[in-house]
Amino acid sequence: MNESHWTLYCDGSAMPNPGRIGLGAVLTGPDGTRHELSVATHAIGCNNEAELKALTHGLEAAKALGATDVRAYSDNSVLVEQLGAKTAGAVKPIARLAHLFDDARTLLDSFDHVSVEWIPRHRNAQADALARSALGLEPKRVARFGKRGADLIRNKANSVQGKH
Template sequence: MNPWVVYCDGSAVPNPGRIGLGAVFTEPDGTRHTLSQAAHENGCNNEAELRALLATLRELKLRGAGTLLIHCDNSVVVEQVGGAAAKPIARLASLFDEARALLNSFDQANLVWIPRHRNSEADALARAALGIAEKRVVKTSRKRR
């Protein structure tokens, strides 16, 4: 069965500060959806990333998704939720437990780490939820002499 393909990201501005959540998910038939919302809580970047994952998983559950391939650019979230032997963040332990339980409630779900530059659309949605413009990368070239 083809999976729902998911990219999620959270943003804390400043860090710690207000939390924005963003996600892009594509159904097996190619239909795309986005999520962009501000969280009611303040927190750090890791909490923002975790809350973005939770909000996305809840939305996917409501939509009846069964098999998921989730991309996240936060290695701490991927390690903690994935069950790797990572040093736990005590303050966020209950949120990590909730994410693991929700992830395990799907038929199949794989959470994988990706580099930040491959998650730009979800990042832009998380920042937009806070009223912050998309990060712009300015490339400069130097001529060699």
């Protein structure tokens, strides 16, 4: 990791889908400084549009803070596939959002080093909470269990089964 490396976790929310769009992003600088974005766009759109706008808002914030090397993470596989498609026909494009994907690609190309990678939803809970907060919604509950917690749950389940 070089000294200018930034990390961006982004998520968009559309409630209902399609519906109002909220954006969330967690941007961490090379020195560990954290920046959080929670934006209500007052636009109506689908979840993929919300996810894409969250990415571009996060990248624009990174650019404004002087970032040249960004690793972005999204839990939206469609967004990651669309942006990663290098050859025509590799992934069926979302025609209605083509201009937004073009804008995102232009923004991505403006960085010296950049990547956009898919992550599971549970690893993106903070960005999701910020996107939902922008819409006045409560964060989703994400259950994380360490080995001890999983063992306790398993033992509890076994003891309940044993009583029947």
